[in-house]
Amino acid sequence: MRARSTWGQALVLVGPALLLLVAIYLYPLARLLVLSLAGGADGALGLGAYRRFLESSVYLGVLLRTIRISLVVTAVCLVLAYPVSYVLSRAGSLTLRVIMVFVLLPLWTSILVRTYAWMVLLQANGVLNNFLRRLHVIDEPLRLMYNEAGVVIGMAQVLLPFAILPVFASLRNIDPRLHAAARVMGAGPWRRFRSVTLPLSLPGVAAAGLLVFVQALGFFIIPALLGGSRVITLAMVIETQVVDLLDWSLASSMAMVLLVVTVLLVVGFDRLLGLDKVWV
Amino acid sequence: MTGERTHPLLWVVTGLVLTYLAVPSVLVIIMSFSGGLFLEFPPRSLSMRWYQVYWASGSWRDATVRSLEVAGVVTVLATSLGTLASVALVRLSLPGRGAIRALMISPVVVPTIVLSIGLYSVYARWRLIGTAAGLVLAHTVLALPFVVLNVTAVLYKLDRSLERAARSLGAGPLRTFTQVMLPLLWPGIASGAIFAFLISFDEIVIAMFISGSHPTLPKLMFDGIRYELNPVVAAVSSQLIIVTALALLSSAWLRRQTDRTSG
Numbered sequence: 001m002r003a004r005s006t007w008g009q010a011l012v013l014v015g016p017a018l019l020l021l022v023a024i025y026l027y028p029l030a031r032l033l034v035l036s037l038a039g040g041a042d043g044a045l046g047l048g049a050y051r052r053f054l055e056s057s058v059y060l061g062v063l064l065r066t067i068r069i070s071l072v073v074t075a076v077c078l079v080l081a082y083p084v085s086y087v088l089s090r091a092g093s094l095t096l097r098v099i100m101v102f103v104l105l106p107l108w109t110s111i112l113v114r115t116y117a118w119m120v121l122l123q124a125n126g127v128l129n130n131f132l133r134r135l136h137v138i139d140e141p142l143r144l145m146y147n148e149a150g151v152v153i154g155m156a157q158v159l160l161p162f163a164i165l166p167v168f169a170s171l172r173n174i175d176p177r178l179h180a181a182a183r184v185m186g187a188g189p190w191r192r193f194r195s196v197t198l199p200l201s202l203p204g205v206a207a208a209g210l211l212v213f214v215q216a217l218g219f220f221i222i223p224a225l226l227g228g229s230r231v232i233t234l235a236m237v238i239e240t241q242v243v244d245l246l247d248w249s250l251a252s253s254m255a256m257v258l259l260v261v262t263v264l265l266v267v268g269f270d271r272l273l274g275l276d277k278v279w280v
Numbered sequence: 281m282t283g284e285r286t287h288p289l290l291w292v293v294t295g296l297v298l299t300y301l302a303v304p305s306v307l308v309i310i311m312s313f314s315g316g317l318f319l320e321f322p323p324r325s326l327s328m329r330w331y332q333v334y335w336a337s338g339s340w341r342d343a344t345v346r347s348l349e350v351a352g353v354v355t356v357l358a359t360s361l362g363t364l365a366s367v368a369l370v371r372l373s374l375p376g377r378g379a380i381r382a383l384m385i386s387p388v389v390v391p392t393i394v395l396s397i398g399l400y401s402v403y404a405r406w407r408l409i410g411t412a413a414g415l416v417l418a419h420t421v422l423a424l425p426f427v428v429l430n431v432t433a434v435l436y437k438l439d440r441s442l443e444r445a446a447r448s449l450g451a452g453p454l455r456t457f458t459q460v461m462l463p464l465l466w467p468g469i470a471s472g473a474i475f476a477f478l479i480s481f482d483e484i485v486i487a488m489f490i491s492g493s494h495p496t497l498p499k500l501m502f503d504g505i506r507y508e509l510n511p512v513v514a515a516v517s518s519q520l521i522i523v524t525a526l527a528l529l530s531s532a533w534l535r536r537q538t539d540r541t542s543g
Binding site: 225 | 300303307319361363368369382391392393395398402420424478482489509521524540
């Protein structure tokens with residue numbers, strides 16, 4: 001009797017959310033899987049679309065560029081995030097709150113707003129170029145967007161909070177008594193950092209790297225606006241295949257590859273840190 | 281923390297990184313008051329003209345109303361579904377609890393381009409392209425994780441003996457939920473609701489594919505950016521930044537309420 005009422009309660013409580021997820025989330029993804037396999041001329045199931053994707057030098061180039069940009073963005077984010085997280089982990093409560101405003105406000109500000117700002121800032125007759133020209137640092141405008149550099153500048157700004165938060169979480173969890181012990185045993189500040197802080201923060205760094213990299217792989221808006229037609233990434237090819245070329249099987253096979261890689265990396269992240277640590 | 285000083289160089293680097301994070305928002309706000317026909321920095325003259333254009337334009341107003349309507353319904357839907365599910369996930373010993381929780385949180389990390397084309401394909405059959413209902417359902421999927429994360433975080437801190445006391449005094453499950461749990465959970469629920477609203481209100485990739493001939497605010501902004509740098513977008517952006525700041529302030533205030541009630 002008791003077990004049955006628990007089941008009834010569970011159904012009422014979880015049922016609606018599960019129903020929504022099955023219909024509007026799992027089913028569309030499953031449909032992409034079917035579409036990716038139905039690429040044959042006679043509609044037979046097969047891996048034809050995946051072969052077209054991975055055997056084409058054009059699409060392979062796009063895939064490699066997407067991975068390269070994501071790796072560079074990850075490296076930039078980690079290098080910039082570590083000092084900030086380190087300062088955060090030793091800051092008093094007021095400093096902590098101020099820095100957190102700088103980290104969280106951009107995190108929740110619309111990506112479009114920020115990309116728009118970078119475009120105004122980086123374009124040929126944009127803010128930065130005009131400024132440098134007025135100072136006579138340059139004669140010709142620098143090419144700061146419609147190339148990979150512009151895409152990296154925009155993406156790293158968006159993903160930086162996702163690097164700062166996990167590294168900060170791991171630094172904050174280091175037991176301060178370990179520092180005290182190291183100091184008592186005569187270790188200087190650099191030695192304490194190298195043998196205590198750095199090794200204990202590495203899981204956080206790895207988690208941050210995974211989280212940034214995995215999100216960078218699927219970015220669409222920023223490469224589309226800051227890279228234009230010169231920096232085509234995987235997400236942009238997927239859009240073009242669906243909207244302009246109506247090649248659903250090719251688009252679906254690319255989407256499936258992106259999805260599977262993402263899921264595998266996120267499972268790795270979850271093992272390292274746990275997703276709740278970032279968003280709440 | 282241990283009386284150790286942080287090296288001044290670290291403060292400089294931190295300052296530079298925080299500047300990098302803040303630059304886009306600050307720039308947009310300043311330029312939105314520019315008086316010229318083109319965006320320039322620093323603006324040669326100041327005016328509210330782009331705000332006036334935004335408030336006077338029918339298409340911007342329609343898109344804003346559309347986004348507000350969709351985000352409003354998403355907030356209600358995601359918050360109710362997410363809260364109910366969170367209670368079950370934390371309080372009942374369900375089989376496969378971990379898997380269900382993972383499923384509910386997973387939309388946060390699935391690339392939106394992948395979900396977008398999946399929805400585009402399915403919605404075409406279901407005739408949901410261009411409908412508010414289609415957008416609401418899709419955005420609810422994206423918003424659900426934030427409600428679940430916020431509400432379960434508070435639930436884990438909640439003292440179970442209060443619920444047991446209510447039950448042993450004869451309150452049924454429904455009464456226990458509405459009169460004991462809800463009053464204690466509301467900061468977490470409200471926080472989840474705020475994030476659900478922001479997620480839907482700012483969402484662009486899914487809206488690009490399925491909003492059809494009724495663009496949302498982000499879709500109209502995207503069109504205003506992709507082929508020209510429409511200065512009205514600066515005025516819209518500044519107002520979005522203010523909405524975001526207010527939302528985060530409320531969420532921070534709510535978090536302090538939670539910390540107070542759970543000791």
